[in-house]
Amino acid sequence: MDTLTVSSGGVLEVRMNARKGRSLYTSRLVKGGEIVIDEAPILLLVAPEMAQSTCIACLRAIGPKERIECSACGQACFCSPSCQVVAHGTPWLHSVPLCSAYKRLAALCLPTDDQAQLRFLLHALALRHAGTPESERRFNALCSLVGEPTESEHAVALRLAPYLKETLAGLSAAESLSLGEGELAMLLRKEQLNSYGVLASQQQVATAAALQTGSSGVCGRRGEATCGGMGGAGCSTNSGEADLPPGEREGGERRLRGSAIYAQASLVNHECLPNVARFDFFDSGRPNSTHVTFRALHDLPPGTELAQSYVPLHWNLAERQAQCRDVYGFDCTCPRCQTESQWSDEDDVESEWETDSDNGDMAADDAAVPAAGEPATGQSRDAGASEPCGDHEVEMQHAQPIIRAPPGEEGPLEPTYLRLFLLKYMCAAPGCFGTAAPVKPGSTLLECNVCGCTRSEQEFLRELERSQQHQEQEQIWRQQL
């Protein structure tokens, strides 16, 4: 492997991995809970159907009373007068050419998926043609992301190119603004492989539904922004990453308010057992609320490759493999996949997690649950605080699990390791399935990156005890059958 560059913070370096392409590796010991990436976005995009409740400048969820609608196009809104000024004055946010293109686009009454892709292309064009050092830096960063177009993106680009031309028609420099079909296809592929889905808050989903029932600013098929990007990446998550907590699911999928593209965060490859979790803070009201951060789940020795999961942790082998192949264009051969591919159907972890989570009565009952997409280290509980253990103190020192960094890529894993890993790092709140990381270095309090619930070590040990009892009971039943 060749070292390509060293990140500014000195924690990470980019190396070439023969199978995965560019990869981020730790250049020193990273403690569990340590932030390894904290980065501003290249581009933020609001999902068309969330345009009436999401600030186009900072992606904050906006309540009906505070929102300021763009009076020129009616297709974007702002959370504050200052965001309005910033958006209008920034070529790649909501400057006059973008605003007029948004208006023309809405008049075409296209399906929401098409609108979303065309909006992305418009913003990319704005970056390319703004002519400022900052826009050039962002456009170059976008172009440096991985993504060679497939036939599918070429077909979409061919289909969308006339609409793009139409949305740009009113602009004086329209001819020079257009891009060739090949470039459009390339940008679309880069967006698919590298953008992180930003989850909608529960209140936002309700607001969007109410607004759509009344007069909608978006015409055409009533689409839904569902988890497509990473973490969706995979979807927030890419995110990215899982089903929403109850109340935020629709059709079993997360709802997204939009997506974000980050340069360094786009270099984090996938493993079905991640060692970092992505957190965002769009609704926190704090400075740098558009930054993404990645926290280590556990200690990472120097030379460890950072790995996030592009898919929800509870997905079964077939679902994970299909998503990696169909959306991201690779076959996942990670240690977890190797392990599970040797299992019989009875060993499938998914049904087990559903059973455990449905019956679970912990974290969500104990912790205040912020809206999805809002988990913020500084907003949650006191980092050192330990949770009450209930009336009966649990004596479980003997069960202290040993969870170390996963072994190398060789796999397969010990089934016990896999089980413990998921029990420890997958959020225990019913139906959540987010990924939990220590709130800060040295802390044993884990915080979920989807619902924001926290879980102490003691609670984890109780859950472990419950899970072991469950397993023993299951074995007895199997023997009896």
Ligand SMILES: C[S@@+](CC[C@H](N)C(=O)[O-])C[C@H]1O[C@@H](n2cnc3c(N)ncnc32)[C@H](O)[C@@H]1O
């Ligand atoms: C968000 S990018 C990650 C950074 C990328 N490796 C690069 O060179 O820029 C996602 C792409 O990385 C590659 N990738 C990520 N995880 C992988 C894995 N576990 N196995 C093989 N390829 C992987 C795939 O090409 C995928 O489409």
